[in-house]
Amino acid sequence: MAKPQKKNKQTAKTPTDLFRYANWALILLALICYLPVLNLDLTQLDDTVFINDKHDFISHFSNIPKAFLQGCFNEQDIYYRPMLLVYFILLFPLSSAKSIVIYHLGSVVFHILNVLLLRKLLDKLTGNKKHSFWLTAFFCIHPAFTMAVAWIPGINDLLLTTFALLYFQSLLRIADGGNKKDILLNTLYLLLALFTKESGAFLPLGGFLLLWYTGHLRDFVKKFSLVIPLTLLSWIIWFFARKNVLPENTPALINSEMISLVLHRAAGLVQYFGKCILPLNLNVFPTIEGTNILWGVAAIIIVAILVLQNKERNFKNVLIASGWFVLFLLPIFFVPKNINDQLFEHRLYLPMIGILLMFRETILFTSAIKIATRQTIVVAVFIGCIVDIHLYMPDFMDTFSFWNQAVAASPENAYANKMLGIKMAENPKLYKPAEAIPYFKKAYDLDSNERYTRLFLARLIYMPAERWDSARYFLEREVQVNPKFSDTYADLAQVCVSQKDLTSAENSILKFLEFKPKDQIYNNNLVLLYKDQGKYKEALARADTMIARGLEVNDGLYKSLNDSVAKGK
Numbered sequence: 001m002a003k004p005q006k007k008n009k010q011t012a013k014t015p016t017d018l019f020r021y022a023n024w025a026l027i028l029l030a031l032i033c034y035l036p037v038l039n040l041d042l043t044q045l046d047d048t049v050f051i052n053d054k055h056d057f058i059s060h061f062s063n064i065p066k067a068f069l070q071g072c073f074n075e076q077d078i079y080y081r082p083m084l085l086v087y088f089i090l091l092f093p094l095s096s097a098k099s100i101v102i103y104h105l106g107s108v109v110f111h112i113l114n115v116l117l118l119r120k121l122l123d124k125l126t127g128n129k130k131h132s133f134w135l136t137a138f139f140c141i142h143p144a145f146t147m148a149v150a151w152i153p154g155i156n157d158l159l160l161t162t163f164a165l166l167y168f169q170s171l172l173r174i175a176d177g178g179n180k181k182d183i184l185l186n187t188l189y190l191l192l193a194l195f196t197k198e199s200g201a202f203l204p205l206g207g208f209l210l211l212w213y214t215g216h217l218r219d220f221v222k223k224f225s226l227v228i229p230l231t232l233l234s235w236i237i238w239f240f241a242r243k244n245v246l247p248e249n250t251p252a253l254i255n256s257e258m259i260s261l262v263l264h265r266a267a268g269l270v271q272y273f274g275k276c277i278l279p280l281n282l283n284v285f286p287t288i289e290g291t292n293i294l295w296g297v298a299a300i301i302i303v304a305i306l307v308l309q310n311k312e313r314n315f316k317n318v319l320i321a322s323g324w325f326v327l328f329l330l331p332i333f334f335v336p337k338n339i340n341d342q343l344f345e346h347r348l349y350l351p352m353i354g355i356l357l358m359f360r361e362t363i364l365f366t367s368a369i370k371i372a373t374r375q376t377i378v379v380a381v382f383i384g385c386i387v388d389i390h391l392y393m394p395d396f397m398d399t400f401s402f403w404n405q406a407v408a409a410s411p412e413n414a415y416a417n418k419m420l421g422i423k424m425a426e427n428p429k430l431y432k433p434a435e436a437i438p439y440f441k442k443a444y445d446l447d448s449n450e451r452y453t454r455l456f457l458a459r460l461i462y463m464p465a466e467r468w469d470s471a472r473y474f475l476e477r478e479v480q481v482n483p484k485f486s487d488t489y490a491d492l493a494q495v496c497v498s499q500k501d502l503t504s505a506e507n508s509i510l511k512f513l514e515f516k517p518k519d520q521i522y523n524n525n526l527v528l529l530y531k532d533q534g535k536y537k538e539a540l541a542r543a544d545t546m547i548a549r550g551l552e553v554n555d556g557l558y559k560s561l562n563d564s565v566a567k568g569k
Helices: 018-039 047-053 065-069 082-094 101-126 129-140 143-150 152-175 180-194 198-214 217-223 227-243 256-277 293-308 315-327 352-359 371-396 399-409 414-425 433-446 453-462 468-481 486-498 502-515 520-532 536-548 555-566
Strands: none
Touching (some): 018 371, 047 082, 082 101, 101 352, 129 352, 143 152, 143 371, 152 180, 152 217, 180 198, 180 227, 198 217, 256 352, 315 352, 371 399, 399 414, 414 433, 433 453, 453 468, 468 486, 486 520, 520 536, 520 555, 536 555
């Protein structure tokens, strides 16, 4: 019996959905760009504050609640960023005295997380997986984010963006008819963003722009009736928590200085735009004066041409995208010039989303450009960005790489010159003291009120030459400008002793000990200074104080002081 013949069935093959691998491709791109940051050391621009200076604070989980009751750098501080302190507390057990890799790894992880969250948000906003993927990929490898990922304190902008993206996604779910869980999550994400960085206060306005972008603005009052009061409550909680840690002399939010800064820093918006579109003038310590505004002007012209060539452009979306970019850079107008006057590139991390939305309105995302041309542009941009990152990243390699580049990029900046001089003076094995002197002199010439310059000029030039009058002049000026730095009083005491002005030396040591009450050397020096002046009771009292604090006192000296006091001397 013949076997039945099998029927030839042709099964239709479904095309492979390449976007199922999109997240893996984005993760791979991020690792290609930023995995080398694991080899970077400290720059000593704020990173040592959190890792070294605040070591005792971040080493205890019990300090997490206390992080919300103090400033970022000091107990009373204009910067209120408790979530940043919490981040360092949580990672501390994974670090060691010899390794800070965990902090760099944390930055890479959060950058990847933000890339994935951004793609999800752009999927929702654009409704086009292809567009959202390429926009997110550009965000992933943008060279201007090198500082945000390679510089450890840049984690603050990464954290803010994480909470912001979660906040916006929950807001859009609510717009689509989300439930109470989404409303509660929306409030939680807003609070986390507020406690991460001051820019979080602008998230509700950013949400307003997104609702306008998606066409949900008309339903704002109806669908967001519960969101609005919870948003106000969150903002009020943050406002008073921050107010509690602000210094007493903090200027009002709107003041004459800020108004005078508007025109000065408005140029910074153009320069920031240039770094987004033409990231060829990146540096570790950018200033408005040291950044060529022509790059920004060229970038505006290029984007304007690309938008105008798109006959299907939506000017409403262009306006929203521009508003987003400006909105999240507004905080630069509220930072006093004497605290921070740099155009640091890590600030571009969240504003860049506005640039991405703007790109989608250009001819690059239309069928007017041939596929081969578009592919050539994509390959060229991607290769250029990756190369740019790897050429720029070594500037963050270590302290000297960072500050050498800072001075090279901003030679007119007093702070950069001073910091390079300090780092050279603190490393006598690598540099001679004479090599640091020119940088202090230049810093002083650029800004005679720059902190620490007078101290190091006295320490490196006048004290070694025994020019005590000049040294004292500079140290006393330093005390006037910067009265809370203990080293100045220590050097001033040494100068006063050399001038045989023991009373002034005594006052300087007492002032030093207000900052470092358990310093063994200067407690000893004060006891001896009292003894030399015949103040035996004061010397004995200081010796007793030292013993009570667990410090050592020479037995022979202590007995001598007791005998002198007993004899009524």
